[in-house]
Amino acid sequence: xxxxxxxxxxxxxxxxxxxxxxxxxxxxxxxxxxxxxxxxxxxxxxxxxxxxxxxxxxxxxxxxxxxxxxxxxxxxxxxxxxxxxxxxxxxxxxxxxxxxxxxxxxxxxxxxxxxxxxxxxxxxxxxxxxxxxxxxxxxxxxxxxxxxxxxxxxxxxxxxxxxxxxxxxxxxxxxxxxxxxxxxxxxxxxxxxxxxxxxxxxxxxxxxxxxxxxxxxxxxxxxxxxxxxxxxxxxxxxx
Numbered sequence: 651x652x653x654x655x656x657x658x659x660x661x662x663x664x665x666x667x668x669x670x671x672x673x674x675x676x677x678x679x680x681x682x683x684x685x686x687x688x689x690x691x692x693x694x695x696x697x698x699x700x701x702x703x704x705x706x707x708x709x710x711x712x713x714x715x716x717x718x719x720x721x722x723x724x725x726x727x728x729x730x731x732x733x734x735x736x737x738x739x740x741x742x743x744x745x746x747x748x749x750x751x752x753x754x755x756x757x758x759x760x761x762x763x764x765x766x767x768x769x770x771x772x773x774x775x776x777x778x779x780x781x782x783x784x785x786x787x788x789x790x791x792x793x794x795x796x797x798x799x800x801x802x803x804x805x806x807x808x809x810x811x812x813x814x815x816x817x818x819x820x821x822x823x824x825x826x827x828x829x830x831x832x833x834x835x836x837x838x839x840x841x842x843x844x845x846x847x848x849x850x851x852x853x854x855x856x857x858x859x860x861x862x863x864x865x866x867x868x869x870x871x872x873x874x875x876x877x878x879x880x881x882x883x884x885x886x887x888x889x
Contacts, residue, residue, distance in 0.1 A: 651779025652772055663764050664777065665784025671757020672781070672824060673788035678750035685743030689734040694747035696728035696847070699840035701755035706836035709763060714837070716880055721840040723877025728844040731851065731863075731870035758831050758839060765832045778825050837881030845874055 682691050699721035707713050761781075768777060803809045831839050848871040855867075 651783075652776040655772065656769070656777060656780070660764070660768060661780050663760075664780035667757050667760045667764060668781035668784035669788045670753050670760070671828075672785035672820065673792070675750050675753035675757065676789065677792050678746050678753060682743050682746040682750065685746060686740060687737070689732075690736050690740060690743065691747060693729075693732045693734060693736070694744050695751060696725050696732060696844055697748065698751040698755050698843045699724040701752050702759060702836060702840040702843065705755055705759045706762075709759065716883055717835075717837040717840065720837040720877045720881030723880060724841040724844040724874055727870040727873030727877060728847050729870075730873060731847055731866050755843075758828065758843075759836070761828045762831050762836075762839075774829055775825065778828075781824070781828070782821075835881070837883070838878065839881075841874060841878045841881045845878070848874065 679691075682694075686694070700718075703714070703717045703721040707717065765774070768774070803812050830842075834842070848867055851867055855864075
C-alpha cells in the first residue's frame with residue numbers, strides 16, 4: 651500500500667469507492683437475506699448490468715443504446731438461468747437487493763473513472779490498499795451497530811472459511827475484478843457481471859456434479875454471448 655505520492659484527493663476517492671463497492675454493498679446484500687430466500691436474492695442480483703450502463707452513460711453525459719442493449723441481454727440471459735417462483739411479499743427485499751446492485755455498479759464505474767487519473771507510474775496493486783482502507787471502517791461500524799458478536803467463528807474450519815472469504819474472495823477477487831473493469835468498455839463490463847452465473851454453474855456441474863438445468867444453462871449462456879458481442883461494440887461511436 652503506497653502511503654505517499656498519491657495525494658489526499660485521489661486517496662479519498664479510492665477510499666470512497668471501497669466504502670461503497672465493498673462495505674455498503676455487502677451491508678445491503680446481507681440484510682436482504684432477512685427478507686428473501688436464497689433463490690430470490692440470487693435472482694434479484696441480475697439487474698446490476700443495467701445500473702452499470704446507466705451510470706457510465708450519466709458520467710460521460712451520453713446515451714449508448716448498444717451498451718444498454720448488452721446490459722439488457724445479460725439480464726435476460728441470467729433470468730433464463732436463475733428464474734424461480736418468488737413469494738407474494740417480496741418488494742421490500744427486492745429494493746434492498748437493488749441497493750446492493752447499485753452500490754456494486756457505482757463502485758465499478760467509479761473505479762474505472764478514477765483509474766484514468768491515477769498516477770501512471772504507480773502500480774495499481776500498490777494503490778489498492780486505499781480501496782480497503784475505505785471499506786473496512788464502514789464494515790466494522792455496521793457490524794458494531796447490527797452484527798452479532800456471539801456469532802463469530804469458533805472452529806479452525808470456520809476461521810479458515812472466513813479468512814478465505816476475506817483474503818481470497820474479497821481481497822484478491824475485488825482487486826482482480828476492478829483491474830479487469832478498467833481494461834474493457836462499459837458494455838462488456840455490464841455483461842460480465844452476469845456471465846459469472848453460467849460460469850459458476852458450469853464449474854459446479856463439471857467438478858462437483860451438482861444438478862443443473864442444462865437446457866436453461868445453455869439458453870441463458872447463449873443470450874449472454876450475444877449480449878457480449880453487442881457489448882464489445884458499445885461505445886465505438888464515442889471513442
